[in-house]
Structures are given as structure tokens and as C-alpha cells.
Amino acid sequence: MKNIIKSILFVVILFILCSLISCLLLPHETIRKYGLIKTSSYEILAENENTIDSVIIGDSLIYSGISPMEIWNEYGITTFDVAKSAELINESYKNIKVVINSQHPKVIFFESNVLYRESKNKPWFYIWQELYKTYFPLITYHNNWKKYLFTNFNDSLEFSKINTYKGYKYITKTVPGKKLNYMKEVNKEKSISKENKSYFDKIYKLCQDNNIKLILISTPNMKSWNYAKYLGTKKLAEEYNLTYIDLNVNNPLKIDWKTESRDAGSHLNYKGSLKLSHYIGEYLYNTGLFEDKRNDPSYASWNKAYDFYKKNID
């Protein structure tokens, strides 16, 4: 009996310690508004309601390639990357549903790479993942120790209150890529699976119902993107009468894969993301739908976030 009590006490103290550390490492603003549970899964909930102009949905290509802070600095347009590594289309659908709870973006970009990703894991894996993310958010945010340790503590306290990257992951690593058949023309498109297409249909309807312009985008990706997938996405865009931005055929952004990729052509690094972010910012600016909010006092936190962002990347 004594040992059972000791064991329970040990676990209880461990949970208390984890919670204390969580309070330090989790984004403060978000916790205040939405509590610990939602915070851990959706960073965008930290933003003030109806302040995001455009949301970019997708996988690691998005969080590696588009830096909302760069777009803010250049055009004063608020964007947010709602992206997860190896995201599945059903997760994208769920993410959009969460986004429109607190935001009303005019434009949603949807990374086409997600259309071709099939789930490899069993359903229980996702339930399990969701569970630990929900009830043990420290697992998701543990790496925030880098903001506190070996740095100026006062600075870092303030830093953690602001969502600095807006979903972007800052990676400077450079691993040159070389692929000879990148976007080599083929005649036949790669078809999208029935299940993924039905989820895309749901996404389309959700955007329509909420008066959101849905744009399909293929961001630069030399390794897993190809011409057949491009044709498949083009066909889908035509079918739904959507705008499709392709940034792979003929390399319109002039991505230098030797210096602007973090992993030999799969993802852009910081240098490459500057080009893509500039393109997205310019595109949004040219739609004429958005105002420059850099001097708007209600968006002061974005300017502050940019200062921290700049400080961090310098």
C-alpha cells in the first residue's frame, strides 16, 4: 500500500512539474484566451479575432517556404501558415474549420502536395497523436526552451508572449539539391484518390459557404512534385473553377536549388522562403483586397512580433 501511494505521489508531482514548465514554454497569449488544450493544437487561435487576411493551408512545404512576417514587413498584410508536417487532407479540412471559428480570411491558399498524400498510419495512430497533443501540450512546445535558456531572460519572457513566426519555421540549413528530371513533361496526369477528392470537395464547399476565395498553389518542391501531379492539380482547378498558382514549371521564382533548399530540394530554407514569401505578398497586394495595416495601432502586436522575428533571424 505504501508503495502504491508513493507511486501515485510521484506521478502527481511529475504532472505538476510538467504543468509548471508548460506555463513557461507554451505561448502565453493563447493560453489566456483558449486555455491549454486548444492552444497546443492551433497556434492561429492566439491571434485577435478577424485579424488574419489570408491563411495558407498545407504541409511542411508551407511552414518552410512562407514567412508571414516577411509579408507583413513588405506589404502590411496579415497571413498565417496553418501547416503540419506530412499533413493529410482530412487534417487540412479540420484546420480550416478551426480557422473560421475565430478568423474570417478573404483568401485561403491550399498547397496541392496535400492532395496526393495518402494516410500510411492506422486511424488509432491519429487518435493517439491528437490525445497527447491535447492533454500533454508540452510535447509540442518543448523546444521553446531555446527562447529561454542561454539568452536574456527579460527579453525572452516578452518574446514568448508574442507569436513571432505565425506558423513559419525558420530554418537556415542549406543542403543543395540536384534532380535531372525535375518537372519533365509527361502527357498523363496523376489522379487524386477518391477519398482525398471528397475531402477537397468539402474544403471547397466550406470556403464557398464562408465567402472565402480558395486558391490552389504548388510551392517550389524539386523532390516530390512532378509534372503529372501538376497536370492533376490543374485539372482539379479547372473542374472547380479555381485559381491555380503553379511555381514549379519553368521555375518562375528562379529558386537556386543549390543554396535555397534545406534538404536537397524538398523544402526551401530561409533564403528560398524569402522569394516565395515575397511572391505571396505581392500576389495578395495585387488582388486589391487588402489594406496596409502597418500603421494601424490595433495591429501593433504584429510590428512587435516583427521586431522579435528580425532580432531572432539576425
Added chain:
Amino acid sequence: MSYFSVLYILVFLPLVIIIYNILPKKVKPLVLLFSSYLFFFLYSKWLLIFIFLSSLSIYIAGIYIKKIEKEKNEKIKDLDINNKKIIKDKYKKKKKIILIIAIIFNVLFLFYFKYLGFFKNILNNILNLFNLNLKFKIIKHLAPIGISFYTLQAISYLADVYNGKIEAEENLLKLMLYLSFFPTLVEGPITRYNEVKDKIYAGQKVTYHSFCFGYQRILYGLFKKMVIADRLNIFVKIIFNYYSFFRGPIVFLGAIFYTILLYMEFSGTMDIVIGTGEIFNIDIPENFRQPFFSKNISEFWSRWHITLGLWFKDYIFYPVSLSKFVKKISNNFKRIFNNRVSSLIMGGIALFAVWSLNGLWHGAGYQFLFFGYYHFLLIFIGNIFEPYIIKLLKKLRINRENFFYKLFRIIKTCLLIFIGELFFRANSLSSGLNMMKIILTNFSFKGFNKVILSLGLDIKDYIILSFALLFVFIISILKEKQINIRKSLSKKNIVIRWTCFYALILSIIVFGAYGAGYTPVEPIYADF
């Protein structure tokens, strides 16, 4: 289900412990057997049949050898010495045939799953060399998990029964559990039947003490893997995949980091394996003994993957060096040269066999063979020159026990190990050679500081790595000095003990290299 996964540590293992503890003593070993087969099934599905066939084959062979032995004993009871010898030889031959058939049966599976592709390529290359328009094709199959490990265990069982070291087991379930015991299944250690047979089937209850002790060890393994190995993996992967973009010092740093990664991953796994054993009161042999304190390559291999080294020593080195063929060669040399040369040759031949097989055991590829021969040469050359070095040191009046001389030897050994591991990890033999070429011909530190910070690890990662390595280093020194840290800690009061455990758990959760931007190391030895 990796040993490092939450699924194993927080779900599978606790469930097994609960079921194991609530069932009666007699059934407990069956719980372990069922869990082991379930564990195997989760990895390799219906390839389960192969581990069962191996168990069945050694069971039948063992029983048969025992029967022959019994028959022989009955027959020689009333015979004179000469007739005894004739009968003994006759039965020995019979036993040998059974042994060989059983070994071939087991090795064939291993060969089929692991080496067929490699030897097919060699054959095709030879045919190509002679411009023969023939090409062999085979369908590649996934190997049953742990086949390299359990096959060696099966062979050791057969050889020990043949040599009369152990009695043949009459309970098939015991042998099934011996080969498949889930903690040792994926990455070893390679246990011997007489070492584990009593404990593995004893059905001892999991106590509070054994539970705590076991999980302590598991935590230490998790720390080594998640804080150190997984963090280094980012750097190592880039260097080994894209070495041509880097200068010598960075490539060499990649080799050093890989060696540390390999040690942390493998020894971390062993901590989890041994810790799991401790929970069930089963003593699993240690596989590492502070290998980086070794003063020469031989010593290194007696401290690194100890059970594999001992297996090769007992079942390859001794049988080869004591074989008639080697003895004959050795005697010939003895006549021409002297005793030392002849024993060097005798040992050399056996060493060559050991390292050829050791290389191949690690993988079906030329780089693994090179890895084996590299160590063979280092050990063989070391053996040749050892007496001369001792003489030279005496002349120079250098004390071999001097701290600085020892340190020099340790550093020299480490450098040689880094080179060996570079070939071991290289994507191919030619990649390994090219990496060595870069190290030797392009050793410039230009841009070094900038490059090491652009390969996925920032300065804070390096700081955490340094602290973590220092922690493991201090523990290693204490172990080397025969200080039992866990025993000493268990004598401290609860506040100190729990503080240590919390510190370890929280450092894994917070400083572990997992999540976005990190790729955990795959179980390296599980592929062998």
C-alpha cells in the same frame, strides 16, 4: 514498435507487467512468451513462422543429440578403451551431422533474407566481367525482425548442446521464449541459454523495487537516445548524404558525431533492454563497458557489443584456431620459423574468419566487409608489433602506466574507431573512400564555424549536447571506477532520489530532440 516509443514504454510494457503480475507463477513465463510473439508480430507479421521454425529446429536437434548421447553412453558402458573410442567417434559423427543440418537450416533463412541480394549482385558482376549475357534476379523480401540475433542464439544453443556444455531442453516453449524474448529480440544482446534459462522461465513477481530499478535504467537509455543521438542525427544525415559539399574537418566531425550517435543509440537501447529485464528480475548481460576508454582496438571490441564479440570468440575463433587445418598450417610454420610466428599465423587465420563474418553480420555490403577487414588488420598488426613497442618503450623509459601515455593510447584508439565507423555508416564503400579522401586532402578550417551552425544544430543545441555528453562521461568514469551509482543513489533520502529522477525525466521531455525539425534515429542494429 520501437523500444523508445511511448507505445512501448507507457503502454506495451506496463500492460505486460500488469498481466504478468496478476497471473499465477506457472503462467507467468507464458505471458512473456505470448508478449514476445505479439511484439514480433507487430514488427514482422506472419514472418513469425520463421522464428518458430528456428525454435522448433533447435529443439528437435537438441533432443536428437541428447538421444544419441544417451545411446552412446549405454553402448560404451562395458567396452574396453579401444572399442570405446571407436563407438565414441561413430556417435560423435552422428551428432555432428545433426548439428550441421540444424545450423544450415537456420543459417539458410538468414542467408535468404539478408545475403541473397548481395551475393546475387556479386555473381552478376562476375558474369558481367566475362561478358556473359546472364543476369540473376530475385524478389526482395523483408527479413523477420532480429533474425541476425536470434539465429546466433540458436547456433550457440546447438553448439553448447553438442559440446555437452548444456543439457538439451525438453520444453519447446522455453526455447521459443529464449529466441524471442521481446526485450532482446530487436537489437540483442546475444544471450546464451545457460545464462538466462533459469531466470527467464522462473516467473518471479515484479516487485516495487524491480519496477523502479528497471524504469531508472530505461530512463537513462531514453536520455542517451533522445537528447544526444537524435540531436546528432540531423548533422550526421546531412554529412553522410552530401559529403562532397563539405571540407575535411566537417566530414571528420560527421564521423565523430556518427560514432557518438551509434554508441548512444545502441547503448541506450541496451539500457532499455536490460532495464526491462530488471523489471522481470531477469539478468540480461551487459553489451557495453565504457568502450571509449579502450587503449587498443582489441580492448575496444571487448567493451563494445560484448556479447557479439564473445559469440565470435567461442563459436568461430576457437573452433577455427583449433581446427585440424589451422593446426597443420601452424605446425608447418613452427618448423620453418618459431613458436611466436606460428601462433601469430594460427591466430591470424582465426581472426580473419572472425572479422570476415563480423563484417558480413553487420550488413550485406562491401563497406561492411571493409569494416571487418579494417579491424582485422588493426588487431593483427597490433599483435605483430606489440612486443617491439614494449621493447621500444622500455628503451625510451616510458612507463606504460603513465596517465599521459594511457591518454595517448585512448585518443589513438578513438581516432581509429572514428575512421572505421565512417566506413560503417557510409552509403557505399566508394562513398567511404571519397569521404576519407576529402578528410586527407581538403583539411581546411575555412568557414568551419559558419558551416557547423548551418547543418540543423544551433549554438543552443551544441550547449545541450555538451552538457548531456558531460553527464554520460561522468557516469562512465564512475562505472569505470566500479562505483555503482544506482546503488549509491538508492541509499540517499527520497528528496534527493526523486529530484534526480524528475531531472532526468524532465530533461528528456524538454531537451529531447523530437518534433518538428528532428528525425529520430532508426534502430540501427535492428537492420543487422
